[in-house]
Amino acid sequence: MQPNWVLKEDEAIELLALLITSARIQMDEPAHYGPLRLLTATERLSSLIEARSSQKSRGFLQDNIERIPEMHMLMSDVEAYTEGLDALCRAVAECLLRHSALENES
Amino acid sequence: MSEALRNIKTRRVVREMSGEAVEREQIEAILEAARWAPSGGNLRPNRYIVIEDEETRRLLRLVAPGMFQRAPVLILICTNWQVVAQHHLPAQDRALLIDIGTAAQTMMLAAHALGLASGPVTSYSKEAVRVILNLPAHYSPEMFICIGHKAETARPGMRAWQPITWRDLTHWERFAT
Numbered sequence A: 001m002q003p004n005w006v007l008k009e010d011e012a013i014e015l016l017a018l019l020i021t022s023a024r025i026q027m028d029e030p031a032h033y034g035p036l037r038l039l040t041a042t043e044r045l046s047s048l049i050e051a052r053s054s055q056k057s058r059g060f061l062q063d064n065i066e067r068i069p070e071m072h073m074l075m076s077d078v079e080a081y082t083e084g085l086d087a088l089c090r091a092v093a094e095c096l097l098r099h100s101a102l103e104n105e106s
Numbered sequence B: 001m002s003e004a005l006r007n008i009k010t011r012r013v014v015r016e017m018s019g020e021a022v023e024r025e026q027i028e029a030i031l032e033a034a035r036w037a038p039s040g041g042n043l044r045p046n047r048y049i050v051i052e053d054e055e056t057r058r059l060l061r062l063v064a065p066g067m068f069q070r071a072p073v074l075i076l077i078c079t080n081w082q083v084v085a086q087h088h089l090p091a092q093d094r095a096l097l098i099d100i101g102t103a104a105q106t107m108m109l110a111a112h113a114l115g116l117a118s119g120p121v122t123s124y125s126k127e128a129v130r131v132i133l134n135l136p137a138h139y140s141p142e143m144f145i146c147i148g149h150k151a152e153t154a155r156p157g158m159r160a161w162q163p164i165t166w167r168d169l170t171h172w173e174r175f176a177t
Helices: A009-026 A033-052 A055-072 A078-099 A101-105 B003-010 B024-035 B054-062 B081-086 B094-113 B126-133
Strands: B046-051 B073-080 B117-121 B139-148
Touching (some): A009 A033, A009 B126, A055 A078, B003 B094, B024 B046, B024 B073, B024 B094, B046 B054, B046 B094, B054 B126, B073 B081, B073 B094, B094 B117, B094 B139, B126 B139
Antiparallel strands (some): B046 B073, B073 B139, B117 B139
């Protein structure tokens, strides 16, 4: 059976470049830029896989990841930014459940 | 208010740009403005690299996590270390950083005056940029200025960390003893 690839090799390399260069520049940047870089990588990965993602994931990608650029604007409001990250964590947990056997058991 | 002051006060960093092209004459006008930016000792150690090629811009974005813009034009401000050495400036001389700042701000104001959007980017891997652009060893990549047109759907810029006026930034005369 053919694997259900959602990422091409070129796309994976693009993501690797983002992660590696983010790691390097984080050495020179304020600590609070760390979440920003991780979210940028999240957004990039989402944009690459969305078209080939399954129904289980698509709602999560469309409803949550597309809000990330708005979250960047909230960086100066630590409380709102943290709240946004928590909401994203809840959404990804729900997505994980949809992909797991646990969801079918309940 | 004078046109110059209005230009200064209405310029914003733009992180979302449309794909609309920038005219060659406009790019040249921005570079001409940068030529008139203040430079310590008038030594002019900066060099500018203009990148319009689509694939080169794509590769640069991939190694620049801070480059959210999909700008049709990138101007990379470089320090030419041959000029620095020629004038016996120490490498850590802060005038070198100030020169980058004055050039960057002058270019962004010029872009705004021309009806264009702009934004600076310093979050990138210098080594990766060096490889992609095949930079000469005596050039160091200091700052990108993204130039383009603001996207109609662009969101507002990052909120200020706290409300601020010029008075908050200013102290008059000597500090009290």
